[in-house]
Amino acid sequence: MAEGKAAADYEPGSSLRRPLHVVLQGPGLARLRKPAGPFSLLWSLASSLLLLLGLAFAWLVGSQALQRVGSGAGDSHAAGRSSVVSGTAGAGSSAGGVSSPAAGPGIEPKEYKREELPEKSIKSFADVKGCDESKAELQEVVEFLKDPAKFTRLGAKLPKGVLLTGPPGTGKTLLAKAVAGEAGVPFFYRAGSEFEELYVGVGSRRMRALFAAAKKKAPCIVFIDEIDAIGGNRKHWENHTRKTLNQLLVEMDGFEANEGVIVVAATNLPETLDPALKRPGRFDRQVAVPLPDVKGRAEILEYYLSDKPVAAGLDQSLLARQTSGFSGADLSNLINEAALLAAKRGADAISGDMIDYAYDKVLMGVERKSAVRSLESLRRTAYHESGHALVALAVPGASPVHKATIVPRGHALGMVTQVGREDEFSINRQQMLARILVSMGGTVAEELVFGRDQVSSGATDDLRQATNMARHMIMQCGLNDELGPLYIEDEKLLSESTKQQIDTEVRGLLINARSQVKALLTEQLEQLHSVAAALLDHETLTAGQIKSVLAGEKLAPALLDFAQRNKQQQPKPEEGAEVAPGPEEAALDEQ
Structure with a gap:
C-alpha cells in the first residue's frame, strides 16, 4: 500500500512536489511573445507608449469627473446661499452682485459699482481729452439710455453694439470707464482673454452667464475689452475652438430677443475680427479713436x-x-x-x-553719460549734426529746427530734432525733397571737413530715410516725370525694365540732392565750423542758440561740457609722446 502511494507521488500533477507543467504552442500565441533581436527595443517603446496613453486617458476622465462634482457642489452652495439671502433681505437687496444657478465659481460677470469705488477711480466724459468726435458718439448712447422716449417716439431703436477701434493708448478703455461713470445704468465688463481657458465650453458658458445677468438688469451696458482675443476670423478646421465667438454672435443678435443690452467693445486690431461680428445688427456703430491732433x-x-x-x-x-x-x-x-x-x-x-x-x-532712450568717446568721434558727430541743422534752416519746406545735440542716447550718437508747424496729414513735393536734403546734410558735412575716406557709417540711417522717401515719391505719389502718374503697390509684379527705370530715377534723385547739399554747405562752410564748435562746447544747442551762433554772437560758457567729461575719462598720453592733430583739429585751427 505504501509502495503504491509513493508511486503516485512521482506522477506529474499528483502532489506539490511533482507539479504539472503545460506548454502551449501555436501560431496565434506566438504573435504575443516579445520579439528577439533588433525589434525588442521597438516592442518596449510601443508597450511603454500604450501604457502612458492609458494612464493619460484615465487621468483626463478622472479630472473631468472631479470637476463636474466640484462645480455641482459649488452651484448647489451658491443656489442655497442666494435662496437664504432672498428669503431674508428680498430679491433686490444686492446692489449689483450676480448669482445665477448656471454660473459656478469664477463664472460670475464683473459689475461696475460706483458706490464701492474710490472717488479718484471714477471717470467721466470731462476726463476724456483729445477725441471729441468719439466722445460725442458715446455721449449719444448714454443719452439714449437715460431718455429713450426722446428717440423711440420716431421709431428709432436702441443700438445693440458700439465697437471702439484705434491704435494702442488712444483712450478706448478710458472712454468705456467714462460711460460707466455717467450712464446711470448697470455696467458689466469682461476682458476677452477671461473667456478662454483650457477646457472647451468654459468660454461660451461665461458668455451665457454674462448676458443672462445683463438681461435681468436691462437696460444696461456690457463692455468687452480686447475683443479680438475671442472675435478673430473663424476657419472651418477650428470650429470647436470658436464656441465663445459663436455664443457671442447668438447673444447679440440671435433667435431670442436681446432688448435693452448695449455691447461696447474695444480692440486694436479691427481687421482681424470676424465679419459676422462687425455687421450691423451686432455692432451697429464702429467708432474710431485716432491719435490726437x-x-x-x-x-x-x-x-x-x-x-x-x-x-x-x-x-x-x-x-x-x-x-x-x-x-x-x-x-x-x-x-x-x-x-x-x-x-x-x-x-x-x-x-x-x-x-x-x-x-x-x-x-x-536714457542719456549715456558713461560712454567714453574719442575727441575725433565727438567732432565728427558735431559736424554731422551741424550739417543737418544748417540744411534744415536753409532749405524751404523743411520743418523748423528745435535743437541739436551730440549727447548719445540709446543707439544714436546725436540728433537734430525738428518740430512741425502743425499736424501734417499730407506733405507736398517741396517738403519731401526737403526731407531728402536734410538727410543728406550729415554725410556731406563729414565729407567736406574730413575728406571722403573719413566719412563714417553713422549716415546709414540717414541714407535709409532718404532712399525710402525717394522711392515713395516715385512709386506711390507719381512725382516723377519719367514714370509719370503711376502708383506701384507691389514691385514684384513689375517688369525688369520698369524696375530698372525706378532704380535709375531713385539714384538720380539722391545724387541730385547730394549735389545741392554739397553746394549749400560749401558756401556756408564757415558757419558749419562755428555751429560744430558751439556743439562741442555746449553739447546741446536750441534753435535760438544756433541762430545766435550764425549771427556771430558768443554763447555763455558751459559749466562742464561733454567733451571735457570725455577728456577726463580718457587715459592720458605718456610723457614725451607727441599727439598728431587730426583733420578735424586742423579744420578748427583754420578758423
Missing part, C-alpha cells in the same frame, strides 16, 4: 499738468507741436517722467527743460 495734444497736456506745479514760461503749444504722433498714454508717460526728474533734482516745479529732457528719454 495738435489741439487734442494741447488739451491732454493741460489735463495732466493741471494737478502739478509748473514753472512759468512753459510753452505748452510748442510741446504739443513737438509731440506729433504721441498718443494719450505717451503724453501721460512724458509728463510723469518730467515730474520724476523734477523730484530727483529737488525742484519745486516742472520746467520746460525737464520736459524736453523727458521727451528725449522717451523718444531716444
Whole structure:
C-alpha cells in the first residue's frame, strides 16, 4: 500500500512536489511573445507608449469627473446661499452682485459699482481729452439710455453694439470707464482673454452667464475689452475652438430677443475680427479713436499738468507741436517722467527743460553719460549734426529746427530734432525733397571737413530715410516725370525694365540732392565750423542758440561740457609722446 502511494507521488500533477507543467504552442500565441533581436527595443517603446496613453486617458476622465462634482457642489452652495439671502433681505437687496444657478465659481460677470469705488477711480466724459468726435458718439448712447422716449417716439431703436477701434493708448478703455461713470445704468465688463481657458465650453458658458445677468438688469451696458482675443476670423478646421465667438454672435443678435443690452467693445486690431461680428445688427456703430491732433495734444497736456506745479514760461503749444504722433498714454508717460526728474533734482516745479529732457528719454532712450568717446568721434558727430541743422534752416519746406545735440542716447550718437508747424496729414513735393536734403546734410558735412575716406557709417540711417522717401515719391505719389502718374503697390509684379527705370530715377534723385547739399554747405562752410564748435562746447544747442551762433554772437560758457567729461575719462598720453592733430583739429585751427 505504501509502495503504491509513493508511486503516485512521482506522477506529474499528483502532489506539490511533482507539479504539472503545460506548454502551449501555436501560431496565434506566438504573435504575443516579445520579439528577439533588433525589434525588442521597438516592442518596449510601443508597450511603454500604450501604457502612458492609458494612464493619460484615465487621468483626463478622472479630472473631468472631479470637476463636474466640484462645480455641482459649488452651484448647489451658491443656489442655497442666494435662496437664504432672498428669503431674508428680498430679491433686490444686492446692489449689483450676480448669482445665477448656471454660473459656478469664477463664472460670475464683473459689475461696475460706483458706490464701492474710490472717488479718484471714477471717470467721466470731462476726463476724456483729445477725441471729441468719439466722445460725442458715446455721449449719444448714454443719452439714449437715460431718455429713450426722446428717440423711440420716431421709431428709432436702441443700438445693440458700439465697437471702439484705434491704435494702442488712444483712450478706448478710458472712454468705456467714462460711460460707466455717467450712464446711470448697470455696467458689466469682461476682458476677452477671461473667456478662454483650457477646457472647451468654459468660454461660451461665461458668455451665457454674462448676458443672462445683463438681461435681468436691462437696460444696461456690457463692455468687452480686447475683443479680438475671442472675435478673430473663424476657419472651418477650428470650429470647436470658436464656441465663445459663436455664443457671442447668438447673444447679440440671435433667435431670442436681446432688448435693452448695449455691447461696447474695444480692440486694436479691427481687421482681424470676424465679419459676422462687425455687421450691423451686432455692432451697429464702429467708432474710431485716432491719435490726437495738435489741439487734442494741447488739451491732454493741460489735463495732466493741471494737478502739478509748473514753472512759468512753459510753452505748452510748442510741446504739443513737438509731440506729433504721441498718443494719450505717451503724453501721460512724458509728463510723469518730467515730474520724476523734477523730484530727483529737488525742484519745486516742472520746467520746460525737464520736459524736453523727458521727451528725449522717451523718444531716444536714457542719456549715456558713461560712454567714453574719442575727441575725433565727438567732432565728427558735431559736424554731422551741424550739417543737418544748417540744411534744415536753409532749405524751404523743411520743418523748423528745435535743437541739436551730440549727447548719445540709446543707439544714436546725436540728433537734430525738428518740430512741425502743425499736424501734417499730407506733405507736398517741396517738403519731401526737403526731407531728402536734410538727410543728406550729415554725410556731406563729414565729407567736406574730413575728406571722403573719413566719412563714417553713422549716415546709414540717414541714407535709409532718404532712399525710402525717394522711392515713395516715385512709386506711390507719381512725382516723377519719367514714370509719370503711376502708383506701384507691389514691385514684384513689375517688369525688369520698369524696375530698372525706378532704380535709375531713385539714384538720380539722391545724387541730385547730394549735389545741392554739397553746394549749400560749401558756401556756408564757415558757419558749419562755428555751429560744430558751439556743439562741442555746449553739447546741446536750441534753435535760438544756433541762430545766435550764425549771427556771430558768443554763447555763455558751459559749466562742464561733454567733451571735457570725455577728456577726463580718457587715459592720458605718456610723457614725451607727441599727439598728431587730426583733420578735424586742423579744420578748427583754420578758423
